[in-house]
Amino acid sequence: MFRDAALVAGKDLRIELRSRVAINQVLPLAVLLLVLFAFALDPDTGLLVRATPGLFWIATVLCGLLAVQRAFAVETADGVTDGLRLSALDTGGLFLGKAAAVALQLIVLQALLLAGVVVLYDAAPSGWLMLVVTCGTATAGIAAAGTLFGVLAAGVRVRETLLPLLLLPVLAPVLLAATRAFEAAFEGRSSEGWPWVGLLAAFALVYIVAGLFGFGALLEES
Amino acid sequence: MNEWGYVIAGWAVSAAVLVAYALWIILRGRALSKEVPPEDRRWM
Amino acid sequence: MTSKFAVDLPISADQPSLAGPSGTGSGGTRVLGALTLVGIALVAFLAFVATPADSDMGDTVRLIYVHVPIVSVAYLGIVIATIGSIAFLWKRSEWWDLVASSSAEVSAVLMGLTLVVGMIWGKPTWGVYWVWDARLTSTLVLFLLLLGYQAVRRTSVDPWVRGKRSAIVGLLLLPNVLIVNRSVEWWRSLHQEPTLLRLDPTIEGLQLFTLVLAIGVTALMFVWLAVHRFRLAWLQDRVDRRLLVDAIEDRRSEVTV
Numbered sequence: 001m002f003r004d005a006a007l008v009a010g011k012d013l014r015i016e017l018r019s020r021v022a023i024n025q026v027l028p029l030a031v032l033l034l035v036l037f038a039f040a041l042d043p044d045t046g047l048l049v050r051a052t053p054g055l056f057w058i059a060t061v062l063c064g065l066l067a068v069q070r071a072f073a074v075e076t077a078d079g080v081t082d083g084l085r086l087s088a089l090d091t092g093g094l095f096l097g098k099a100a101a102v103a104l105q106l107i108v109l110q111a112l113l114l115a116g117v118v119v120l121y122d123a124a125p126s127g128w129l130m131l132v133v134t135c136g137t138a139t140a141g142i143a144a145a146g147t148l149f150g151v152l153a154a155g156v157r158v159r160e161t162l163l164p165l166l167l168l169p170v171l172a173p174v175l176l177a178a179t180r181a182f183e184a185a186f187e188g189r190s191s192e193g194w195p196w197v198g199l200l201a202a203f204a205l206v207y208i209v210a211g212l213f214g215f216g217a218l219l220e221e222s
Numbered sequence: 223m224n225e226w227g228y229v230i231a232g233w234a235v236s237a238a239v240l241v242a243y244a245l246w247i248i249l250r251g252r253a254l255s256k257e258v259p260p261e262d263r264r265w266m
Numbered sequence: 267m268t269s270k271f272a273v274d275l276p277i278s279a280d281q282p283s284l285a286g287p288s289g290t291g292s293g294g295t296r297v298l299g300a301l302t303l304v305g306i307a308l309v310a311f312l313a314f315v316a317t318p319a320d321s322d323m324g325d326t327v328r329l330i331y332v333h334v335p336i337v338s339v340a341y342l343g344i345v346i347a348t349i350g351s352i353a354f355l356w357k358r359s360e361w362w363d364l365v366a367s368s369s370a371e372v373s374a375v376l377m378g379l380t381l382v383v384g385m386i387w388g389k390p391t392w393g394v395y396w397v398w399d400a401r402l403t404s405t406l407v408l409f410l411l412l413l414g415y416q417a418v419r420r421t422s423v424d425p426w427v428r429g430k431r432s433a434i435v436g437l438l439l440l441p442n443v444l445i446v447n448r449s450v451e452w453w454r455s456l457h458q459e460p461t462l463l464r465l466d467p468t469i470e471g472l473q474l475f476t477l478v479l480a481i482g483v484t485a486l487m488f489v490w491l492a493v494h495r496f497r498l499a500w501l502q503d504r505v506d507r508r509l510l511v512d513a514i515e516d517r518r519s520e521v522t523v
Binding site: 148149152155166168169175195196199202203206208210214218 | 355407411413414417418421422427430431434435437438441442445446448449450452453456515
Binding site for chain 2: 389482490494
């Protein structure tokens with residue numbers, strides 16, 4: 001299963017590197033979001049800097065949505081899904097591979113966003129261990145849930161609106177927990193972030209298990 | 223509105239929504255029943 | 267609710283189509299419906315007349331007799347939907363798929379109603395229609411999750427495809443509920459607000475009885491609604507199937523001609 005996962009992840013990432021969609025579109029979109037937030041929340045009032053953890057995660061979740069949609073667009077575009085189904089690839093491995101590719105793109109995105117908020121919002125993050133662990137667990141959850149609902153939506157004609165409708169309420173607790181953990185880190189009280197990290201880990205676990213079992217069933221329909 | 227106004231409003235909205243939903247189910251059920259042969263009409 | 271209107275016409279030779287049930291009602295559901303109506307009347311009497319105004323909340327406590335039972339039973343419905351979804355994936359029977367989806371739909375209606383009643387209760391109590399307290403916030407997120415479930419139900423007419431998709435979303439409902447509730451409660455407790463919808467732990471006597479009775483009656487109502495909704499969905503699937511068969515038949519006859 002893990003070998004198949006690596007195979008699929010490698011394929012997705014290679015497609016990404018060659019087409020550069022994420023780099024050319026999703027990353028600029030992330031920066032654009034940071035800019036729009038600054039317009040909405042007037043930097044002079046100090047609101048922007050205080051809201052940085054929340055805005056970071058909103059941007060991550062929204063761009064995650066795009067990354068997932070992209071992950072499945074590359075499959076459905078040329079009827080590749082039939083190929084995937086007919087191949088002997090283990091569906092659990094398929095799920096892990098796609099989720100891993102999405103996760104990796106999200107990690108890169110988050111690194112950029114962190115740099116962005118430091119530069120643009122004059123944020124001064126501390127508690128780096130907490131920040132990194134939070135990013136890791138939250139990203140695992142976002143990627144797993146995104147991949148599971150992504151394959152469900154991939155088979156549907158209204159997929160562009162169905163995916164956000166399904167995924168955003170599901171990711172609401174992730175947004176909540178990750179923001180609180182980030183706030184704890186930013187304000188120098190990292191130890192308070194651990195319960196939130198626990199929640200993020202539980203979420204990721206639930207969705208990785210659900211994905212391993214459910215991905216195959218949903219793939220048949222897309 | 224004093225408190226009783228809100229209480230009445232709350233109960234009224236609840237009743238209205240639930241009755242409307244129940245009626246929808248029943249009326250739709252009757253309409254569809256006509257289009258299905260008797261032996262197929264119900265599992266239970 | 268149906269007992270006044272439903273009439274089973276006698277079977278006769280020239281009305282064969284009336285041999286089966288004429289709608290989604292049955293002897294059992296009529297009894298259930300009648301019991302529910304009696305229960306509602308009793309609860310209403312207790313809520314409005316027999317119980318006193320609450321020492322903290324005043325007369326708005328009478329809305330709690332609606333708000334709490336409805337949200338509690340909605341949660342129950344979500345549990346049923348989750349169980350139904352898992353059972354469907356395991357047994358692959360249409361019956362379980364419809365159990366899950368009927369429960370989910372009734373729960374969605376109840377969740378939405380909970381939010382509305384919660385807001386109506388909130389205005390005289392807090393002065394505002396909405397606060398981000400743990401219970402209301404969780405309910406809002408869950409309501410949105412249930413709307414997502416409804417949307418997935420509509421994505422396909424093929425019962426097997428629809429069933430699988432719904433079941434995956436459905437079985438995740440309960441874990442989602444737990445995660446959302448946990449996270450939102452921790453979040454709100456950080457701000458050390460007085461729990462705004464704290465049910466007075468010393469609630470007792472007639473008030474407690476009324477509340478418990480209301481929960482029971484609401485559960486009966488849920489069953490009534492869900493059974494009817496199940497039967498409606500069953501009929502809808504049969505009709506869709508005939509339409510599909512007819513369309514295929516038409517196609518075939520076109521070709522042979």
